[in-house]
Amino acid sequence: MLTIGQLAAYAGVTVRAVRHYHQIGLLPEPERDASGYRSYGAQAAVLLIKIRTLAEAGVPLGRIAWMLDADEPAFAEAIEGIDAHLRAEIDRLEGSRKQVAQLSAGNSLVLPPQVVAYIDRLREIGVSERMLAGERDGWILVSARWPDKVVEWIPDKFAQLEDPRVVRLYQVLSALTETEGTDDPLVMEAVDLLVELACIRDRSSTTPRTSRTRCRTRCSTILPTPSTTGPSGCAT
Amino acid sequence: MLTIGQLAAYAGVTVRAVRHYHQIGLLPEPERDASGYRSYGAQAAVLLIKIRTLAEAGVPLGRIAWMLDADEPAFAEAIEGIDAHLRAEIDRLEGSRKQVAQLSAGNSLVLPPQVVAYIDRLREIGVSERMLAGERDGWILVSARWPDKVVEWIPDKFAQLEDPRVVRLYQVLSALTETEGTDDPLVMEAVDLLVELACIRDRSSTTPRTSRTRCRTRCSTILPTPSTTGPSGCAT
């Protein structure tokens, strides 16, 4: 006969675990010897190893108890379920490995790939990292609120970049975020471009250059949320 | 700005988890709006997704906190550790799948393969399942107490089976466990064989047949633990 320590060592579990199994009724309490020590036979070892095997496979102890007094077909079915669960878990961990690798690669995993592609496109155009960060933050907020809309919008955003004036606007705004001064001639150019693009949208896309002063007053009302420049506004 | 529900949904975690991360200081508490609701920005989403990614990889939250304010090389090293851990975990689960499959195959996984081979050999010889069960139980107890000795003993046990009288003894005892009666002629044969084999061991292996009566008295003292028949005694 075996003591609890011998049993536990043989089954590859801790003494504490065995006692826990007793407590919850998973493993029946054995006879005690004269001094009150638990005294185990071979059946207990067989049972305990079964329990350990299932527990290591992630089966909750309650379910193990259920399995142990289930009939043969039910047991086999349970085993099938456990195997499926193990396979799923392995797949999940494989996925997790990839995610974690992305994380260390500096990729933030935070945006859908289409948006990432769009931001990469902006980077190619020459947009500053500061402004890109703003873009990204804006897209995150937008994606969080309208997850499925974003995928629809991105093609339009790509299309806008076909217009060289939009590209130029991004470049100018980008340059502005890099420099400290505000009375730069770039500011004028930016305003011009904004006005022009805003007016196009307003008047159904067919209005040539308007006088600077007239449009500036109109555009000042538009500036707070210039939807042409992306979700984050101007990222100032 | 996002509410806690929007943030949680975007990051793929529960609201409760986000609050928990606040509680333990893993995610900083954001500003509140007029009504006391938490109001999150994009940075929080980035951070939360980082946290979720690591948490799903099995990294304890305390360690995640540590990682989040570690420098670049330390972070990279931690990621390497996490990946190693994930690989190990995947391997463990693969192993677990095999073990569980064994379990459903009826294999009890409880004995070292050498012992299993020995018991299979006994089965070939024609030993009854009842007696095999006894053998197995005995070996389990022995293996539990002297795990490394067992591997040494098994070759001897195999060698004993070379002797046709030992084989016959097993068969006879086996037949006895199957039948109910005790005054069977098989009993006499079993005793004869036991006596003979026991005497051989006693007198250094060179004593011919002794008279039945003389040996029987001697053997009766040996019967309780006849070491020739395996660890479980006679498995009565």
Add this chain to the structure above:
DNA sequence: GCTTGACCCTGACGCAGCGTCAAGCCTCGA
């Protein structure tokens, strides 16, 4: 204006599966 349902808030307890003391008795090898 009022209701309704979906959110949000804090605070607290609960859960698995043991680890880890504490404080005392038992066993075994030297």
Add this chain to the structure above:
DNA sequence: TCGAGGCTTGACGCTGCGTCAGGGTCAAGC
């Protein structure tokens, strides 16, 4: 015979949230 190590019960601790209680808030429809 003695000291180290093993056994006993009992109890609290840990992680990572789930879940309930008992409220306030917001947006929409009637």
